[in-house]
Amino acid sequence: MDRLTQLWVLLLLGGVTLAVALGDAHLAYVRPGFRPLLLGAGAVLLLLGLAGLLRERSPGGAHGHGAPRVAWLLLLPVTVVLLVAPPALGSFTAARQALQVEAAAEPPAADIGPDDPGERHRTMGLLDYSLHALAADTSALNGRLVRLTGFVTPRDGGGWYVSRIGITCCAADAVAVTVVVDAGRGDLAADQWVEVVGSWAPPRPHPVGGHPEAVIAPRSVTPVEAPANTYQG
Structure with a gap:
C-alpha cells in the first residue's frame, strides 16, 4: 500500500465514521453519548486525509515508502459497515x-x-x-x-x-x-x-x-x- 492509497483509506475511514455517527447506525455499537466523539474522530480523519492528499499533489510533495501489506486490514471494518452492517445485539x-x-x-x-x-x-x-x-x-x-x-x-x-x-x-x-x-x-x-x-x-x-x-x-x-x-x- 503506497502513501497515496493510505490517504484514501484514511478518507474512507473518516467518511464512514461520520456517516455512522450522523444517523442512528452508531446506536448498534455505542451509547448515544458517544456520538460527539465519533463525529469528532470522523472529522479529524477526513481533515488528515485531505491535508495529506493536498501535500502529495503539491509540486514539492513528499512520496514516502509504501506501508506494510497488513495495513490493508484497516479496510476490513469499513467493508463490514458498508456491505454487511451488523444489527444490534439480540x-x-x-x-x-x-x-x-x-x-x-x-x-x-x-x-x-x-x-x-x-x-x-x-x-x-x-x-x-x-x-x-x-x-x-x-x-x-x-x-x-x-x-x-x-x-x-x-x-x-x-x-x-x-x-x-x-x-x-x-x-x-x-x-x-x-x-x-x-x-x-x-x-x-x-x-x-x-x-x-x-x-x-x-x-x-x-x-x-x-x-x-x-x-x-x-x-x-x-x-x-x-x-x-x-x-x-
Missing part, C-alpha cells in the same frame, strides 16, 4: 450473557409508583422489575399490572424471556437482563420486540445455573417495532 447474546440478578433483602423502593397516565399498568425496566420480583418482600407488586418492553429470547425448560441488552460503553461490554414470561411463545420469533403486560409470578430456577429468575404472568403480549436505541445504559 437473543443470541441474551442467551449467553445474561445478568444473574441477585435477590435483595429489601426492594429498591417502597412501591413501584403510580400507573402510567391513562393506563392500568406501570411501565418498568427489566432490571427494576427483576429486583422487585426477586426481593424477600414482593408486596410492591401485589395486585399491580406491569408493562415490560424487550425482545423475545427462547428459553429451555418452559416459557420464554423478554430481554434487553445493557451496555456501559459499547457493544463489547454488553450484558442482558431477562425476565421469564410464563406462557407459550406461539409464533413469536426470536428477536421480535414485544410489550408484555402482566403481573408478578413466583421465581423459577434457571434451567442450567439453578439460580432464581424473575417471572411475569402475561395478560397481553403485543409485537412492537424495535426502538431506535435498543440498548439500555
Whole structure:
C-alpha cells in the first residue's frame, strides 16, 4: 500500500465514521453519548486525509515508502459497515450473557409508583422489575399490572424471556437482563420486540445455573417495532 492509497483509506475511514455517527447506525455499537466523539474522530480523519492528499499533489510533495501489506486490514471494518452492517445485539447474546440478578433483602423502593397516565399498568425496566420480583418482600407488586418492553429470547425448560441488552460503553461490554414470561411463545420469533403486560409470578430456577429468575404472568403480549436505541445504559 503506497502513501497515496493510505490517504484514501484514511478518507474512507473518516467518511464512514461520520456517516455512522450522523444517523442512528452508531446506536448498534455505542451509547448515544458517544456520538460527539465519533463525529469528532470522523472529522479529524477526513481533515488528515485531505491535508495529506493536498501535500502529495503539491509540486514539492513528499512520496514516502509504501506501508506494510497488513495495513490493508484497516479496510476490513469499513467493508463490514458498508456491505454487511451488523444489527444490534439480540437473543443470541441474551442467551449467553445474561445478568444473574441477585435477590435483595429489601426492594429498591417502597412501591413501584403510580400507573402510567391513562393506563392500568406501570411501565418498568427489566432490571427494576427483576429486583422487585426477586426481593424477600414482593408486596410492591401485589395486585399491580406491569408493562415490560424487550425482545423475545427462547428459553429451555418452559416459557420464554423478554430481554434487553445493557451496555456501559459499547457493544463489547454488553450484558442482558431477562425476565421469564410464563406462557407459550406461539409464533413469536426470536428477536421480535414485544410489550408484555402482566403481573408478578413466583421465581423459577434457571434451567442450567439453578439460580432464581424473575417471572411475569402475561395478560397481553403485543409485537412492537424495535426502538431506535435498543440498548439500555
